[in-house]
Amino acid sequence: MKRRSFVRSSIIGSAAVAIIPAITNAMPTNISAPTHTDYYELKVYSLKNDIQQKLVEDYLNNAAIPALNRAGLKNIGVFTEMKPEGQTRMYTLITYTSLDQVDHIAGKLEADALYQKDAAAYLNAPVSAPAYERIESSLMKAFKHSPILATPEKKDRIFELRQYQSASEAAGKKKIEMFNDQGEIDIFKRLGFKPVFWGETIIGPLRPNLTYMITFDDLAAKDAHWKAFVGDAQWKKISTVPAYSDALLVNKITSTLLIPTAYSQI
Incomplete structure (x- = not known):
């Protein structure tokens, strides 16, 4: 090696050795990768009148959430x-850190004397005056690219719950691949949608489907965000790949706009 090249390489190498520790020390030390994957239980209460709604709300606020x-x-x-059609339905979202936690929660509630006391009116509602018409439940597993719940800032906002149904399991998996591996989730985050969760329904109705929740300050912000999404260059690039055509992967999309109750923890 010529002396001039050797000296230049030595200087560069020495600088790199000095810079790397400085960069490492400057990086935040409190950032760590999630150690688990969340599971989400989405429960939808169908109600027929204000009496049922108050009973369910009192149960959730005073008994279920504390327990x-x-x-x-x-x-x-x-x-x-x-924007309900008639009496509003009520949506609850419960986050678990494991399937074991899902398995044990019912037993914990049964053994919680305070819960049994506070929930008595709801749990023991007579057949002549039921607390609700029906409960529809789904259990979802978080996407690998967004494995834990992201709780938004506590302020006035609206939530959009979206579900994509697919005609086959293969198509459903391909759509999830599009979110995880092709960068679709990253587009949502970059454009400021502030997603709360992304989940694949593993138990529940209307399978195969995936469900996710995003937030906006108001309806104007919702319209502006979706306009930006549709016009995003990266989204156009992904969505024009023939294998990821929505016509092949999604046969129904439902969107429900939600408002958090005063006692909601999300």
Whole structure:
């Protein structure tokens, strides 16, 4: 090696050795990768009148949420429809850190004397005056690219719950691949949608489907964000790949606008 080249390489190498520790020391030390994958239980209460709604709301606010919090579950979301057709349905979102936690929660509630006391009117509602018409439940597993719940800032906002149904399991998996591996989730985050969760329904109706929740300050912000998404160059690039055509992967999309209750923890 010529002396001039050797000296230049030595200087560069020495500088790199000095810079790398400085960069490492400057990086935040409190950032760590998630150690688990969340599971989400979405419960939808169908109600026929204000009496049932009040009974369910009193149950959730005064009995269910406190008991779930005591059992170690946090960030319980409760929402009403922004534009209901008749009596609003009520949506609850419960986050679990494992399937084992899902398995044990019912037993913990049964053993919680305070919960049984506070929930008595709801749990023991007579057949002549039921607390609700029906409950529809789904259990979802978080996407690998967004494995844990993201709780938004507590302020006035609206939520959009979107579900994509697919005609086959293969098509459903391909759509999830589009979100995880082709950068679709990153587009949502970059454009400021502030997603709360992304989940594949593993138990529940209308399978195969995926469901996700995003937030906006108001309806004007919702329209502006979706306009930006449709016009985004990266989205256009992904969506024009023949294998990822929505016509092949999605046969129904539902969108529900939700408002958090005063006691919702999301």
